[in-house]
Amino acid sequence: MxxxxxxxxxxxxENQFLAAITVVTIALSILIxxxxxLFFINAGELLTQWQKGIRMMVYLKPDVSExxxxxxxxxxxxxxxxxEATYISKEEAMERLKGQMPHHSALxxxxxENPLPDAFEVTLEAAARDSVQLQFLSERIQALEPVEEVxxxxxxxxxxxxxxxxxSIAGYGIGALFFMATVFIVANTIRLVLYxxxxxxxxxxLVGATDRFIKxxxxxxxxxxxxLGTTIGLVALYIGYFSLSSHFQPSLxxxxxxxxxxxxxxxxxxxxxxxxxxxxxxxxxxxxFMK
Amino acid sequence: xxxxxxxAIIRMFHVxxxxxxxxxxxxxxxxxxxxxxxxxTGRSGAGKTTLLKxxxxxxxxxxxxxxxxxxxxxxxxxxxxxxxxxxFGIIFQDxxxxxxxxxxxxxxxxxxxxxxxxxxxxxxxRSVLRTVGMEDRMNALPQSLSGGEQQRxxxxxxxxxxxxxxxxxxxxxxxxxxxxxxxxxxLDDFHARGSTVIVATHDKKLLERRNSRVVQLRDGQLWSDxxx
Numbered sequence: 001m002x003x004x005x006x007x008x009x010x011x012x013x014e015n016q017f018l019a020a021i022t023v024v025t026i027a028l029s030i031l032i033x034x035x036x037x038l039f040f041i042n043a044g045e046l047l048t049q050w051q052k053g054i055r056m057m058v059y060l061k062p063d064v065s066e067x068x069x070x071x072x073x074x075x076x077x078x079x080x081x082x083x084e085a086t087y088i089s090k091e092e093a094m095e096r097l098k099g100q101m102p103h104h105s106a107l108x109x110x111x112x113e114n115p116l117p118d119a120f121e122v123t124l125e126a127a128a129r130d131s132v133q134l135q136f137l138s139e140r141i142q143a144l145e146p147v148e149e150v151x152x153x154x155x156x157x158x159x160x161x162x163x164x165x166x167x168s169i170a171g172y173g174i175g176a177l178f179f180m181a182t183v184f185i186v187a188n189t190i191r192l193v194l195y196x197x198x199x200x201x202x203x204x205x206l207v208g209a210t211d212r213f214i215k216x217x218x219x220x221x222x223x224x225x226x227x228l229g230t231t232i233g234l235v236a237l238y239i240g241y242f243s244l245s246s247h248f249q250p251s252l253x254x255x256x257x258x259x260x261x262x263x264x265x266x267x268x269x270x271x272x273x274x275x276x277x278x279x280x281x282x283x284x285x286x287x288x289f290m291k
Numbered sequence: 292x293x294x295x296x297x298x299a300i301i302r303m304f305h306v307x308x309x310x311x312x313x314x315x316x317x318x319x320x321x322x323x324x325x326x327x328x329x330x331x332t333g334r335s336g337a338g339k340t341t342l343l344k345x346x347x348x349x350x351x352x353x354x355x356x357x358x359x360x361x362x363x364x365x366x367x368x369x370x371x372x373x374x375x376x377x378x379f380g381i382i383f384q385d386x387x388x389x390x391x392x393x394x395x396x397x398x399x400x401x402x403x404x405x406x407x408x409x410x411x412x413x414x415x416x417r418s419v420l421r422t423v424g425m426e427d428r429m430n431a432l433p434q435s436l437s438g439g440e441q442q443r444x445x446x447x448x449x450x451x452x453x454x455x456x457x458x459x460x461x462x463x464x465x466x467x468x469x470x471x472x473x474x475x476x477x478l479d480d481f482h483a484r485g486s487t488v489i490v491a492t493h494d495k496k497l498l499e500r501r502n503s504r505v506v507q508l509r510d511g512q513l514w515s516d517x518x519x
Contacts, residue, residue, distance in 0.1 A: 003403065014391055200389045206349070207448065208377035209404035210370075 008220035015193050019225060022189040026182055026229025026274060027236065033178040034237050034262070034270060040171045042259055043164055050160070054129055056122040056138065056152040058085070064118065064146040072146050076120055079140050081128030090116040117148060131158050179277065186281025190222055194289045211290055219282050226278020230271045234262075298324045300455060300487050301346060306355035308341050308511075315341040317511045319355075323489065325455075328482045330498055330519075331491045333508035339491035342508065343458050346489075347379050348372055360455060377405055380449030380486075384461035386441045388433040394420065394444050395429040401452045419447045423477060439470030446477045450486075457481055459490045463497065471497075 012019045076085040093116040098105045138150040204214050245259040301323040308316040316338045331339045344350040357364040388397050402412040420426040423443040463471030482488045507515040
């Protein structure tokens with residue numbers, strides 16, 4: 001095997017230009033496809049974070065009696081998927097609002113009457129945090145007589161979910177497209193190498209070399225190019241990610257999201273995938289060439 | 292005609308080779324014994340190169356049978372072709388050296404392809420390059436060598452695997468008289484060591500230089516087979 005590796009490395013050196021084209025092509029394909037995947041992962045993470053933070057606000061009609069309020073609390077807590085319902089009186093809500101808007105507290109002080117309604121802040125179990133469950137829950141709670149309105153930012157969640165789903169489908173499509181394009185390009189560059197060395201291959205056959213002896217170094221070349229191209233693509237993506245995250249992280253840090261790169265295991269899997277792509281491209285061109 | 296014998300390493304029975312409608316070889320029957328030194332001669336286009344190609348399966352026969360050292364070529368599978376070719380050391384008129392590999396690498400390739408160990412390869416390659424006087428040029432690329440030197444490398448490559456049969460297709464065709472003599476001396480040496488040597492040539496001087504069996508082809512047919 002050492003001998004085959006040596007031959008593969010020598011061949012790559014002798015065909016530097018073609019090898020470089022293959023490696024750069026793989027690197028670019030991986031860069032674009034992985035950038036898409038990274039965006040998708042971070043956007044998904046953002047959605048999950050938002051969903052974790054979802055609190056359903058159940059606003060009560062004015063002048064609901066304490067007995068009715070207690071009854072409503074028990075009923076809300078009885079709905080499947082609800083974790084906790086905490087009562088927030090309109091006075092408490094006003095205090096919170098003042099705390100959140102310190103610059104406008106004077107404005108709030110001058111109000112003759114507290115316009116905020118009494119409400120329940122409802123936290124949800126993890127299973128109830130997707131948009132369908134949320135819709136279902138809100139309809140159940142909305143049906144209670146003392147309830148005026150239920151709010152949980154449903155439109156936002158639904159729109160964002162649809163965008164993420166769209167990206168997910170597009171991501172798979174683009175991934176498949178880049179996979180095929182990369183295999184095609186690797187196959188073609190290997191084919192160019194094979195054609196440029198057809199005399200050499202013919203001579204090898206004439207001196208008694210088996211197809212295996214001829215093919216193995218080409219497979220190794222394809223795999224080395226695949227692994228190298230993928231690694232370069234990932235490194236380029238990391239550099240891009242690093243400069244973007246250091247630019248945006250301060251503004252994101254106060255919010256819900258921390259930007260993430262692929263875990264090491266995923267990086268290793270991507271490099272392994274690139275290696276397989278190199279092998280596959282080689283297999284296709286050798287199959288046609290060595291007939 | 293030479294009579295059939297049990298010591299034959301090559302047997303051709305009623306062999307025809309056709310390219311399209313044109314016959315390159317017609318009904319050739321021939322036996323070549325172990326350790327024979329045989330010249331195949333004839334004009335250009337007589338079928339000399341075709342005959343050699345049929346022996347190492349460079350081309351398949353159109354009709355007839357070829358047996359090499361007990362292997363029936365019409366019955367061997369694709370996977371056995373390398374085994375067949377390792378029985379031969381082939382010297383081509385255009386040398387067929389790999390231009391991107393050094394002299395050493397070109398010669399070593401035969402043993403690497405046969406799966407020999409690196410230490411043995413090194414020993415054998417140096418030894419055969421010494422024999423053909425090319426040891427001091429072993430790191431040179433073929434393009435930096437003269438025609439005579441390239442042919443010596445081709446001879447070294449043909450001999451390095453200790454083949455049973457050496458095929459030489461016009462080995463002196465593009466060489467001057469002195470270089471041609473050197474090549475023929477090497478072929479004589481390999482023959483003396485036990486190899487069967489088959490030389491395709493139209494050079495009459497080569498035929499005159501020694502007592503050998505000479506097979507003459509004319510328009511693809513075996514015209515004569517005699518000892519000179």
